[in-house]
Amino acid sequence: MPTDRALTGEQSSMELCAGTSQGVFVVSEGATKQVLRSGAVRELVRISGRTFAGTDDGLHVSDDGGLTWMPSGLEGKEVWQVRTNGDGLLYAGTAPTGLFRSEDHGATWTEIAGLARLADARGWCIPLKPPVASRARALVVDGARILAGVEVGGLARSPDAGETWSVVMPGDNPDLHMLFAHPEEPDTLFASTGYGRLDGVAERVEGNAGVFRSDDGGRSWTYAWKGITPRYSRPMCIDHRAPYGLTVASAPSAFSNYREENGAQAMLFRSEDGGGSWRSLCDEAHSPSAANFHGLTVDPEVPGGVLVGTDTGEVWRVSDHAAWERRGAGMPSVLALVTAA
Numbered sequence: 001m002p003t004d005r006a007l008t009g010e011q012s013s014m015e016l017c018a019g020t021s022q023g024v025f026v027v028s029e030g031a032t033k034q035v036l037r038s039g040a041v042r043e044l045v046r047i048s049g050r051t052f053a054g055t056d057d058g059l060h061v062s063d064d065g066g067l068t069w070m071p072s073g074l075e076g077k078e079v080w081q082v083r084t085n086g087d088g089l090l091y092a093g094t095a096p097t098g099l100f101r102s103e104d105h106g107a108t109w110t111e112i113a114g115l116a117r118l119a120d121a122r123g124w125c126i127p128l129k130p131p132v133a134s135r136a137r138a139l140v141v142d143g144a145r146i147l148a149g150v151e152v153g154g155l156a157r158s159p160d161a162g163e164t165w166s167v168v169m170p171g172d173n174p175d176l177h178m179l180f181a182h183p184e185e186p187d188t189l190f191a192s193t194g195y196g197r198l199d200g201v202a203e204r205v206e207g208n209a210g211v212f213r214s215d216d217g218g219r220s221w222t223y224a225w226k227g228i229t230p231r232y233s234r235p236m237c238i239d240h241r242a243p244y245g246l247t248v249a250s251a252p253s254a255f256s257n258y259r260e261e262n263g264a265q266a267m268l269f270r271s272e273d274g275g276g277s278w279r280s281l282c283d284e285a286h287s288p289s290a291a292n293f294h295g296l297t298v299d300p301e302v303p304g305g306v307l308v309g310t311d312t313g314e315v316w317r318v319s320d321h322a323a324w325e326r327r328g329a330g331m332p333s334v335l336a337l338v339t340a341a
Contacts (some may be wrong), residue, residue, distance in 0.1 A: 014301055016327065017066035018050060018315055019044045019336030024053055025067055026340060027315050027328035034128035036060060036069045044295075044338040047084050050108065050340060054079030059092060061106055065340040072106040080137035087143065093134030097124060097150055099162060112162035115148055123165075124153035124174075138179035140188050147218050149176030152196035157218055158279065170212035174198050178236040182274070183244055189214040190275065191221070192213075192233035192248055209233065211248055213275045224275030230267060230288075232256070235296035237306060238267070243272040245320070247281065247306050249293035256292050258312050263290025268308065283324050295337040309334025325336055 016027040019041030025032045036053060052060040053069065059079045061072040078095040085091065088104040092109065097119035100109040102287030122222055124134035136156075138149030144161040156168040170176075175196030182188035184297025191212045210225025210233050227230065229251070235249040247270050256264040266289040268281040282289065295309030313331035315321060316324050 010221075015065065015340035016307065016315060017044050017053075017062075017338050017340050018309055018328065018331060019053060020297065020309075020313070020332040020334050020336050022332040023055075024060075024066065025328075025331050026070065028340075030230045030326075030328060035067055038304050040335060042335050043079060043081050044336040045082050047082070047090065050105065050107070051340075052082045054082055054092070054336075057104065058089075065336075073102070073109045074100060078135065080135050081139045083139040083141045085141040085143055089141075091139055091141050091146065093136030093139050093148060096133035097136045097153065099136055099146070099148060101162070112164050114158070114162055115156055118156060118165050118167070119150065119153060122153065122198075124150060124198070126152050127199075127201060138176055138191070140179050140181050140189065142181070145217070147179060147189070149167040149179040151192060151194070152176075152178055152198060154177070155191065155218055168218060168221070170214070171223050173208045173212070174274050175209070177234045178239045180236060183238065183240040187215060187217040188274065189218050190224070190236065190238065190246055192236045194232050194254055195233065202289055210250070211236070211246075211275055225269075225278075228269065228278055230256075230265065234336075235293055235308075236300050237296050239298050239304065241303055244274075246271045246275060247296065247298075249296055249308065251292050258291045258310075263288070264292035264311070266292045267287075268293060268306075270304075270320075280317055281320075281322050283322050286324065288340055295334045297337045297339075300339055307339075309337050 018025045023038045023104045024036035039056035053060040056078045058075040059072040060069045082094045086176045092100045099112045099115040127129040134153045136148045140147040146158040148156040154174040173193045175194040178192040209231040212221040213224045214221045230250045233250040239245040251266040269278045291310035291312040299305030311333040315328040
């Protein structure tokens with residue numbers, strides 16, 4: 001059953017930053033405080049001691065654990081993800097589909113134009129009525145190798161820091177949501193996908209939605225979601241501690257939410273064998289969940305644990321044994337999470 005008590009002994013003093021549909025909040029010991037007023041914040045990430053927030057009007061950065069924020073470029077762009085290549089370079093994926101690089105820790109940005117040209121040439125879009133521009137919402141960067149998951153477009157791969165590109169579609173699925181590499185095996189990748197199509201038809205195709213795995217750096221993919229429902233998979237995270245638990249949230253559709261008659265019908269799943277098998281991380285009250293899950297990150301204090309944000313404005317701490325503890329509430333829809341320090 002869910003609880004407002006800590007999962008381990010004493011109450012944790014861990015602070016979180018929650019990116020919401022209306023800005024960033026700090027969550028601490030059950031209390032919440034808004035620290036950045038903006039539009040939707042879909043990305044929160046800590047890189048070299050700095051916290052970056054990707055908003056629907058550019059990038060913001062905090063140097064004090066999320067208490068204060070300042071603009072960090074890319075104004076007018078929806079920033080969906082920020083990653084580093086490990087050598088001090090930062091990369092940002094945007095909507096409309098674009099890719100930008102910073103060589104000065106986010107002070108200035110230069111576009112890597114090849115990805116946007118690829119999107120324009122192929123007519124990538126999200127097949128709504130009217131169509132919505134596609135977005136580069138998932139990045140894995142390893143040295144000069146860049147992988148960009150595009151919703152809806154596919155997986156764009158560059159071996160040379162964005163000079164040249166090729167496109168792969170895991171299981172012929174172009175609707176890429178999240179992308180992670182195995183912490184110890186950089187050529188092993190996991191991708192969460194949805195129902196989007198490239199033919200402009202909005203009707204969903206469920207058969208190949210879910211999680212895919214690659215063991216060759218993204219060149220080829222195998223389906224790792226057989227027999228699991230619901231299939232529409234979006235938030236995902238992987239624990240850097242053995243056994244490298246992969247956690248994925250899924251729901252019946254892109255629009256599943258708590259306002260529906262039966263709620264969002266969302267689920268949280270865990271795999272400890274690279275997607276070979278899955279088990280539910282949901283307790284009785286969340287099987288399935290009336291609220292949909294959006295923000296999802298690894299819990300740094302509890303091995304195997306995760307932190308999850310909902311469209312009802314709550315943040316939950318979930319243990320490896322499916323014990324749920326509410327950490328915060330009363331916020332707008334929570335879209336992203338990161339620990340404050």
